Amino acid sequence: MSAENQEKKTEQQQPTSIILLGMAGSGKSTVLQRLNSYLHSKKQPPYVINLDPAVRELNYNANIDIRDTVDYSKVMKQYNLGPNGGIMTSLNLFTTKFDQVLGLIEKRKGSVQNILVDTPGQIEIFTWSASGAIITDAIASETPTVIGFVVDTPRTMAPATFMSNMLYACSILYKTRLPVLLIFNKTDVQDCSFAEEWMTDFEAFQAALSSRSATSTHESTNQSEEPSYMNSLMNSMSLVLEEFYANIKTVGISAMTGAGMPEFFDAVEECRKEYYSDYKPELDRLRRERQEKSDASKKDSLDRLMKDMKTDDDEPIESDASEEEGETLDAQDVKGGGINITNTSAQTQAFDDGTSWPRP
Ligand SMILES: Nc1nc2c(ncn2[C@@H]2O[C@H](COP(=O)(O)OP(=O)(O)OP(=O)(O)O)[C@@H](O)[C@H]2O)c(=O)[nH]1
Numbered sequence: 001m002s003a004e005n006q007e008k009k010t011e012q013q014q015p016t017s018i019i020l021l022g023m024a025g026s027g028k029s030t031v032l033q034r035l036n037s038y039l040h041s042k043k044q045p046p047y048v049i050n051l052d053p054a055v056r057e058l059n060y061n062a063n064i065d066i067r068d069t070v071d072y073s074k075v076m077k078q079y080n081l082g083p084n085g086g087i088m089t090s091l092n093l094f095t096t097k098f099d100q101v102l103g104l105i106e107k108r109k110g111s112v113q114n115i116l117v118d119t120p121g122q123i124e125i126f127t128w129s130a131s132g133a134i135i136t137d138a139i140a141s142e143t144p145t146v147i148g149f150v151v152d153t154p155r156t157m158a159p160a161t162f163m164s165n166m167l168y169a170c171s172i173l174y175k176t177r178l179p180v181l182l183i184f185n186k187t188d189v190q191d192c193s194f195a196e197e198w199m200t201d202f203e204a205f206q207a208a209l210s211s212r213s214a215t216s217t218h219e220s221t222n223q224s225e226e227p228s229y230m231n232s233l234m235n236s237m238s239l240v241l242e243e244f245y246a247n248i249k250t251v252g253i254s255a256m257t258g259a260g261m262p263e264f265f266d267a268v269e270e271c272r273k274e275y276y277s278d279y280k281p282e283l284d285r286l287r288r289e290r291q292e293k294s295d296a297s298k299k300d301s302l303d304r305l306m307k308d309m310k311t312d313d314d315e316p317i318e319s320d321a322s323e324e325e326g327e328t329l330d331a332q333d334v335k336g337g338g339i340n341i342t343n344t345s346a347q348t349q350a351f352d353d354g355t356s357w358p359r360p
Helices: 003-013 028-041 072-078 083-095 098-108 123-127 130-142 159-176 193-200 202-211 228-240 242-247 261-312 331-335 345-350
Strands: 016-022 047-050 114-118 145-152 180-185 249-252
Touching: 016 028, 016 123, 016 130, 016 180, 016 261, 028 114, 028 145, 028 180, 028 261, 047 098, 072 083, 083 123, 083 130, 098 130, 123 130, 123 159, 130 145, 130 159, 130 261, 145 159, 145 261, 159 180, 159 193, 159 202, 159 228, 159 242, 180 261, 193 202, 193 249, 202 228, 228 242, 249 261
Parallel strands: 016 114, 016 145, 047 114, 145 180, 180 249
Antiparallel strands: none
């Protein structure tokens, strides 16, 4: 088999990771539950990861659940944090062990077709934190990854809410560099055709803006109360987002009734193709650049060290003192430059270091 065919075959065997993001209450967990049950009904059970440490009850069975590893309420108490700080710190602690999650994903690659990832309700904690970026990058470097941005369709009928969602989705696209699928959820309450029209027809969005208040989901009869700066700002934004609209995929679903599931997976398949054609080459290029930079900096340090050693003492160095005394360096000493990194008492209590991952 040629190398190209072999590569294609390996690509086909990779499961697709779908990371669900969205504003609080948009329905991420319900969507995940629906996707999970749909895939089970198709005899293609997915691998499910919950990254929300603060959720009380999950309405699906997660293979990996952050709550099994980090105790969110203990983290809050011991570090004196509020709810958002607690979620962020829990995610940071979990990220330190994410290599184990990747190991489990690696093992399941041949047997699952989809990996579903649920994220914390407070979207900014995941999208704008270092740990969120590390987790997303780690998953995306391991498997073809799609960001599923869940939108609450009935609420997005207000032009300002619609625009906020679009700007957020756009910022996530630029931040993660991964294919984004806009999931218009709750179509049992409100059909999403109006939003798709606003995305393709600028005049339709303008007409909606002039017939209702920017923050209202209904058409208004009293148009004089509309602040005109808001309308013109949103008109301009809509024009700016034209390029984004042209390249983004959308799908309407109802997590409640299960409508739109086949269309959802068709759209995911399209995004997966995009990942391989557009995103993966870019990710590989960035990774190569990072590697080259790190190699160059290592070589530079080594050269300087050799130079210093030569000027300090012109005689060649024959043996290391520790070797003479029969001591050996362990990996920890080498990596930490002799500094011992220890867990704080709070860390050891809140973060169960010895956890063997449940239900892998
Ligand atoms: N009618 C309708 N309601 C839905 C649908 N999907 C979710 N909901 C409701 O929306 C509310 C929020 O759903 P969740 O799944 O908790 O949303 P979430 O985004 O995970 O919430 P956080 O994690 O707290 O941000 C719940 O009351 C759900 O029952 C849907 O397709 N149709």
